[in-house]
Amino acid sequence: MPAAVLAPPATHLACAHCGDDCPPEPLLLGEVPFCCAGCRTVYELLEANNLCTYYRLDAQPGLKVQDVELPGRFDYLDTASVQEQLLAFRSDTRARLTLSIPQMHCTSCIWLLEHLPRLNAGIVEARVQFLRKEITITYLTAETSLRAVVQLLASVGYEPQITLAALGAQPHRASRTLYYQLGLAAFAFGNVMLLALPDYFSFVESLQQGFGRFFGYLSLGLALPVLLFSAQGFFRSAWQGVRQRYINLDFPISLGLASLFGVSTYAVLTGSGPSYFDSFTGLVFFMLIGKWVQQHTYDALRFDRDFTSYFPVAVTQLTPAGEQPISVKELKPGYRIRVRNQEVIPADAVLLRGAGQIDYSFVSGESTPVARASGELVYAGGRQLGEAIDLEVTREVSQGYLTQLWNNPAFAKEETHRTLETYANRVGRYFVAVTLVLAAGTLAYWAPRDQALMWQAFTSVLVIACPCALSLATPFALGAALRVLGRHKLYLKNAGVVETLARADTLVFDKTGTLTDAHQAEVAYEGRPLSEKEKQLVATAAAQSTHPLSRRLAQELNVKPLQPTDCREVAGQGVTAVVEGQEVRLGSAAFVGVALAAGATSETRVYVGLNGEPAGYYTFHNVYRPALPALLASLKGRYALAVLSGDTAAEQDRLRALFGEDAELHFQQTPADKLAYIAARRAQGHTVVMIGDGLNDAGALRAADAGIALTDKLTNFSPACDAILDVSAFGQLTTFLGFSRACLRAVLITFALSFAYNGFGLAMAVQGKFTPIVSAILMPISSLSVMVVATLLVRWAARRYRL
Known part of the structure; x- marks a missing residue:
């Protein structure tokens, strides 16, 4: 060096x-x-660290670095009480927190901040949320510290804004700079139009001779700050694209502005004719209005809203009257809750009773369970493995925290097709190229015929052919659909799920807890009589599980469960618990140790084993959801239907009558079998939607193109799913799928509208029939019309489907 x-x-x-x-x-x-x-x-x-690409992404992207070497400046971050308030998660090996970075302002900032792991080996991951100007950092506690992370951010010019007060999510506001730019452009536009009166009334020769040239210089003086300040965003964006060998949407606009300003300046300095500074300032003004409209449109479509707007997530609260479901958003410090095997801990809490085995893979990516004993703190986002545990909430659920879990990259779907949004972007790129060719052709055609008209037509073509409306069509239409579905209790992860539902051709259902209502199932016991103590042991084992049949059994027995000393659940097989020194097994015949011949039973059973000896079994007579027959009748013919059940084939005849001869029915399916079936269907080119009951079907929900978790008043929140459907809206599934298809058609219609606008505008512009300022006015109008049409089409579709 x-x-x-x-x-x-x-x-x-x-x-x-x-x-x-x-x-x-x-x-x-x-x-x-x-x-x-x-x-x-x-x-x-x-x-x-080979990170100088940072300087090539934007012109002077760095921020002036302040002195961060003051002794002891960040020492307070080593204090345990401060860390407890700042860290969202901490284990023996990892910690995670979210910091506000108000200095974040461009692509280079995002690039550098997300490459922090290369500057500090202890940082595992850095993810930026640009609209909120926040960064979420995961680091290894053995290799670095909270203070070192903050010092690193400060040393590269991005000192975080740390406040320990509990702040709610603040709405994103438009950049103040944009308002300044808009105000300057409006001021200049109004005054330049006033100064252009001698040109407008050029037939009055005395007015033109006396004031024309002087007012021209004044107009140049007013237009210059518009060029240097108000229009700088367009030029900066265009130059950034050129440096990266990419022609973006701002390139033709910047070219048009530069040509209009250059021609006008030449006309004023040489006195060769009237200038177009009124058109130039008006053009910038109206384009900034379009930019403001577009920015607010995207702000309205942000999907990192408060999770309470979307998730009907509830948890079991412990009260003097017994267990009661409570919405997560109603949890307060001091509330006591019970979290069962495979359930997600919704808020930071202290463990009161039970042995915690917490899987924090949803948060940190580490799947090794962390043991927690009574009196220790457990963090929100962990998933309990084993016996049910009792917790006392110490902190309210943070705004948007479960949304972060839901949008964790670990649960992102692999893209199997090009989305319409990507298609719009690609079309926009080619559209820019066509625009530049047309502009060059316009220049060549009018040059020998009418040079004044040449610049007017050239600039008009560059300005009017803006594919902004094209790029707004998809997010606005599908974003409106997202809100409609949310109002009717189908909560989607993002707008892209609407498109997946519209393209679906295969629907796969779980049976227990999805097609059937486990709460209404009739329960009968067969086997040697169980004493009251043994029933209490069985109820204790059943209370540890989230499986619908276990929950129904615990409800049926209606006795106070005891405290198990050990608990283990095997997905798709059963649950084992050790209670007061006695082992209890609930589950399939093979899990309990009962030898059955193939096809020996056609009933849904949960076998009971006590201390290694089979005792009997509970028979569940399934009660199907009332809306199921009508729902399946409306789905037949359009979709390939399938059922994947972990139970026996007892219900095969009833399901065949409901689903029809063409449906595929598979029984005694393990979670691995379900995942393999869905993967095979997708490999055949089908778009598969899986409808299951949350964590019991997490693998299948994640493997499908879209996974829908059906939830009742007490849900198992699963980050692997793409949508949460309330049980009360289960019968409307056909309506939701039809509405999604209608929204996809709405997107195509808005595409057509955008193409029609651009085709008409270009045809008029190349003939010189549009002035640049008319083009600038039409550009935001076209974007606004696309937004209005998209909204009206989605509302019409919603009314058509009675949503």
Whole structure:
């Protein structure tokens, strides 16, 4: 690394990191100038880690670095009480927190912040939420510390804004700079139009001769700050695209602005004719209005809203009257809750009773369970493995925390097809290329015929052919659909799920808890009589499980469960618990140790084993959901239907009558069998939607193109699913699928509208029949019309499907 030396006096040198003017004697690193030692240090750090791509993503992306070396400045972050308030999660090996980074402002910021693991080996992951200007960091506690992470952020110019007060999610507001740019453009536009009166009334020669040239210079003076400030966003974006060898949507706009300003300046300085500064300032003004509308549109479609708007998540609260379901959003510090095997802990809490075996893979990616004993703190987002545990809530559920779990990249679907949004972006790219060709052709055609009209037509073509409306069609239509479905208790992870539901051709159902209502099942016992004590042992084992049959059995026995000393559940087989020294097994015949010949039973049974000896079994007579026959009748013919059940084939005849001869019915399916079936169907080119009951079908829900978890008043929240459907809306599944198809057609209609607008506008522009300012007015109008049409089409579809 070359040593820093004092350079000879220089003028107007810009700092290579932050872009500020360097002092007369700047610091040099080789031949690279810096304004201060802080900026030079950041540059050295990035260069040493091969991260100088940061400087190629944007012009002067760096921020001026403040002095962060004050002794003890961040020492308070080593305090346990402070860490407890800041960290969202902490285990023996990892910790996770979210910090506010108000300095974040461009692509380069995002790129650098998400590459923090290369600057500190102890940082495992850094994920940026740009709209909220937040970064979520996961780090290894053995290799780095909270203080070191914050110091690193500060040293590269992104010192986090740390407040220990509990702040709710703040709505994102439009950039203040945009309002300043819009205000300046409006002021200049109004005044330049006033100063252009001599040009408008050029037939009055005295007015033109007396004021025309003077007012032209004043207009130039007013237009110059519009060019340098109000329009800088378009030029910066276009230049960034060119540097990355990519022609973006702002390139033709910037070209049109530059040509209009250049022609007008030439006309004023030479006195060769009227200028177009009124068109130039008006063009910038109306395009900024379009930018403001678009920004607010996307803000309205943000999907990181408070989870309580979407998830009907509940948990078991312990009260003097017994167990009661309570909504997660109603949890308060001091409330006592019970979390069973495979359930997700919804809030930070202290363990009161039971042995905690917490799987934090939803949070940290580590699947090794963490043991927790009575009195220890457990973090929200962990999943209990084993016996049910009792907890006392210490902190309310943070805004959007479960949304972070739901959107964890570990549960992201593999893309199997190109989405319409990507299609719109690709079309937009080609559209820009066609626009540039048309603009060049317009220039060549009008040059020998009418040079004044040439620049007007050239600029109009560049401005009016903006594919902004095209890019707005998909998110606005599907975002509106998302809200409609949410109001009717189908809660989707994002707008892309609407498209998947619209494309679906195969529906796969779990049986127990999905097609059947386990709460209404008739329960009968066969076998040697059980004493009251043995019934209490059975009820204790059943209370540890989240399986619908176990929950129904615990409800039927209606005795107070005891405290098990050990508990283990095997998915698809059964649950084992050790209670007061006695082993209890509930589950399939093979799990309990009962030898049955193939096809020996056609009933749904839960076998009971006590201390290694079979005692008997409970028979469940399934009660299907009342809406099921009508639902299946409406789905037949359009979709391939299948049932994947872990139970025996006892219900095969009833299900065949309901589903029809073409449906595939598979019984005694393990979770691995269900996953393999769905993977095979997808490999054949089918779009598969799986409807299950949450964590019991987590693998299948994740493997499907779209996984829908059916939930009742007490749900098992599963990050693996793409949608949560309330039981009360189960009969409307056909309606939801039809509405999704209608919304997809609405997107195609808005595409057609955008193409029609651009085709008409270009045809008029190349003939010189549109002035640049008319084009600038029509551009935001076209975007607004697409948004209005998309909204009306979605509302019409909702009314058609009675949603």
